[in-house]
């Protein structure tokens with residue numbers, strides 16, 4: 001089969017780390033089997049410079065038609081003063097909205113070679129492999145009313161509204177259960193049903209979805225604040241965590257920092273399955289931004305970007321062996337003591353962006 005990828009490198013270190021992903025794609029294409037056909041577009045500040053919008057309609061159409069979008073990073077001081085609706089981030093938000101990417105997947109994996117670099121004890125994180133599934137298009141970030149109003153007593157009132165409908169909870173729960181089946185088959189759902197009505201509904205719908213379609217998966221529930229504590233205390237108790245937009249934002253940042261630096265963290269955002277083909281729209285991107293402070297110096301760590309492509313192999317194309325191979329190549333490269341500057345430690349060999357890409361290809 002041929003898979004169509006749209007590459008959107010973006011700004012800052014985005015193009016530098018995308019160059020390393022292209023080496024990986026070229027390696028898979030040269031190896032035979034399925035092939036990846038790549039097209040490239042502009043997003044963020046680079047798109048604004050070219051045509052005054054943070055993503056053009058032509059590139060949006062390409063993103064909608066692609067089997068997967070591989071996204072670098074956007075933004076930088078150069079575009080701090082551009083109008084709000086065409087600022088670099090607007091390109092990413094438009095992609096998320098039009099592609100309806102409601103499921104954000106953030107793995108927290110501990111690479112053995114980096115276990116001692118964590119602020120936590122080795123035994124707590126060694127072998128860690130958890131996946132946080134965060135609802136991305138609903139909840140308190142989008143609910144209405146959302147405003148600051150003036151009160152008669154001269155005070156102001158800030159209002160955000162947490163809103164979830166059954167279908168939104170059902171579809172994110174289904175993603176979490178499906179993913180668990182490809183892993184250790186366990187899902188922990190987190191909400192605050194003790195103080196939030198949306199938490200009560202969340203708990204009910206996850207439980208009902210489980211009973212109706214996924215009763216083979218082990219399901220547990222945890223209050224989100226206790227979940228935050230447990231994530232730090234003994235993270236290995238979790239396999240897949242499913243939670244709402246706000247709690248997921250915080251819990252995924254906590255989980256990410258259990259194991260490493262920003263330059264190591266991949267992510268995936270998935271949409272609903274297409275009615276005709278059953279395939280989900282998907283966008284894969286590193287968690288970090290465009291790192292303007294090191295752009296152009298050849299120091300960027302390409303691992304978050306390359307690991308995001310491994311997620312693409314795994315989740316968009318069900319190429320599990322290939323994804324495992326790529327993850328093992330990253331791990332083996334680190335085992336050899338090769339490090340970009342951001343993850344360097346005593347006794348390691350510091351290399352640049354391009355050398356890191358080459359080393360992973362060689363593995």
Ligand code: NAI
Pocket residue numbers: 013072073074075076077092262263264285287288289290291292293294299300301302304342
């Ligand atoms: P950032 O993630 O770009 O950088 C934070 C720090 O981590 C910097 O010191 C940077 O050098 C370092 N870093 C990040 N990625 C790295 C990598 N791959 N290798 C080595 N070091 C790395 O966040 P910051 O500085 O807050 O934002 C910079 C720009 O990126 C802003 O314009 C921001 O709006 C944008 N941004 C874009 C995101 C996206 O495209 N999804 C996400 C976060 C920020």
Ligand code: MG
Pocket residue numbers: 249250253
């Ligand atoms: Mg966050």
